Amino acid sequence: MLRKNFTLFASILLLSLSAQAKIWRVNNNAGVTADFTSFYDALVSTQVVNGDTVHIEPSATAYNSGTVTKRLVVIGGGYLLDPAADGNSGLQVFTANSWINGITIGNGGNGSKFMGIGLPNVVFQVSASAYNVVFERCLINSGMYFNAGAHDGITVRKCFFSSARIEHTSGTLENFTCENNIFYSYWAYINITTFTGSNNIIRNNSFRDVGAGCTIVNGYVANNIFQTSNCVLTNSVVKNNLFSSNQTLSGSATDNQVNVNMANVYVGGTTGGLDARTQLKSGSPAIGAGLTVGAVTSPDCGAFGAxxxxxxxGIPAVPSIYSLTVPTSIASGANTMNVTISTRNNN
Structure with missing residues (x-):
């Protein structure tokens, strides 16, 4: 029986939502009918309420920026998907990014989560005390900035910072988690001097080809790979990191490696996605050099460990249905037909 292959992009979001929660589509591609063509319009709509999910669908045209003042889940299709532009091949049917021209976290945005999107910058507003905001699997190519204020419970995990930094130098920041991120190119560093409390974690991050050094005060710094200039690590726990520089370490620092030849650490090269080139090469001194995390004993250092x-x-952690095969016709009187669905688990 003849079959026709339909290739499609779809995501099934498995989140616990309230009875009133709704998924909204944002798509600015010509000929596509969606709830909104603009991210800004979705943010200001009175129909979009706390607990809703906003899908930013891939497009060659960037979506305009906006200020988040509601508790939302914002989810895109990933980034670095075009192998002709330093991307990875075969991960999504559509290779365009879900790109937003900047996000500001305003009052009311507490508890929001962002996944699979690309954006130049994130700004935590001066008037907002942002709590429990998560950026996961996002591409940021300018920076993440915290204006003066009290910020608590911010998580940045599995993101790609392309010549982009995280900076918090006034106000306070506590219960901050920065794990399994890649910081790539000259200006991709961390400058945080405002940590309070003892639960601020900088762990399993990979810094590659970074010109500047990081400045971290009162943090827990472990299992990272720093291909940077010398870092300033003040009043911090510093364990099991690799440094390309002749890093000065305090007497309490343990099991760190300095003057590491980074040619022996990363796969590197000029093919594949920029993020894929930051994987560890065979025999890397970062393999098994990390401090135990959870149930993982002696994990690899860097973003791909623990x-x-x-x-x-940054493919979102939801299943993707990327292929559907159905018959072009069925026999008269038939009560059933065979349908083949191809899915991918992106956890």
């Missing part, structure tokens, strides 16, 4: 490794191209 309990929740970096995911190439």
């Amino acid at each position: 309990t929740d490794p970096y995911k190439l191209s």
Whole structure:
């Protein structure tokens, strides 16, 4: 029986939502009918309420920026998907990014989560005390900035910072988690001097080809790979890191490696996605050099190690249905037909 192959992009979001929660589509591609063509319009709509999910669908045209003042889940299709533009091949049917021209976290945005999107910058507003905001599997190519204020419970995990930094130098920041991210190119570094409390974690991050050094005060710094200039690590726990520089370490620092030849650490090269080139090469001194994390004993240092490794191209942690095969016709009187669905688990 003849079959026709339909290739499609779809995501099934498996989240616990309230009875009123709804999924909204944002798509600015010509000929596509969606709930909104603009991210801004979705944010200001009175129909979009706390607990809703906003899908930013891939497009060659960037979506405009906006200020988030509601508790939302914002999800895109990933980034670095075009193999002709330093992306990874075969991960999504559509190779365009879900790109937003900047996000500001305003009052009311507490508890929001962002996944699989690309954006130049994230700004935490001066008037907002942002709590429990998560950026996961996102591409950021300018920076993440915290204006003066009290910020608590911010998580940045499995993101790709392309010549982009995280900076918090006024106000306070506590219960901050920065894990399994890749910081790539000259200006991709961390500058945080405002940590309070003892639960601020900088762990299993990979810094590659970074010119500047990181400045971290009052943090827990472990299992990272720093291909950077000398870092300033003040009043911090520093364990099991690799440094390309002749890093000065305090007497309490343990099991760190300095003057590491980074040619022996990363796969590197000029093919494949930029993030894929930051995987560890065979025999890398970062393999098994990390401090135990959860149930993982002696994990690899860097973004691809520990309990929740970096995911190439930031594909969201939801199943994707990427192919559907159905018969072109069925016999008269038939009560059933065979349908083949191809899915991918992106956890």
